[in-house]
Amino acid sequence: MDIMPSAIIIDDSPIMRAQIAKLLELAGFTVAAQAGSADNLLELYEQHRPELVSLDIVMPGRDGATAAAELRQRHPEAIIVICTSLNTRDKIDICRRAGVKCYLLKPFNPDYAVSVFRRVLNYTREIPLPKFDDIAGPAAGRGTVPGR
């Protein structure tokens, strides 16, 4: 029996967590845990060992870029997708140095976000992920949230 890959979502916005959870499920993940801050990210990761961590940057307490660096230092195998509205070069650089693979800019194009999550899923199954710049570049910002 196939076991679905799991993900955890760290974002201080409940409505963003709801949207990301839906997109992850469409991409084939189960959501193992959600939290509104990154303060307990290490514990959550060690408890659930997810295939993917969706992480916001600007949050109460520890910011996502710092949390990503700490998580990757302890668990270099952790695959993190940053989901944020912040697109400044210094934050992208911190995340890149921490080994973050993908940087998704809010507002998401849902189809694009699902495709990124699926590529991460494929990566965990030994299929190479596109280079960081493919995702952090202009493509990430082109997304729109379609109407109903």
Added chain:
Amino acid sequence: MKDLLAPDVVNSFLDVVVRYLRSTVGIEAVVATVGEPEPMEPTIAVALDFKGDVRGPVTWVFPRPIALELVRRLMCEPDPSPEFATDGATELANILTGRASEVLERHGFQCEFGVPRLHVGDLPTGITVRMATANGPIDIVLSMAKTGRFKRVD
């Protein structure tokens, strides 16, 4: 007196806001006034504080229908509960501030902003912009001031 943002920076900031209001909540907005706006119907005010080369808050005042439109779109919920309006306003302020902060970086300001907070009471002083939309006006108060360590090179 505080050294507020220059008009070209403000205009670029507002261009990004207009673009992302369109893509995020499907709303066409135009700058209606710059200055003291008339008070509006019950609204939600959200502030985010900048620090770095510019310091101080940007405050967003959204009509509830616009805040709920974001909730409707993000949660694929055709009729979201009004209690989600605050979450919608907070996230919309976060998205717009994040995307518009790219303008500040392009103009040479190294800065970051903090977690959105609900603003209660009178709006702060600053560059006050009212945007007209079909769903009611959006007010933006740019109270960020340049700090002394920033030297702009034109």
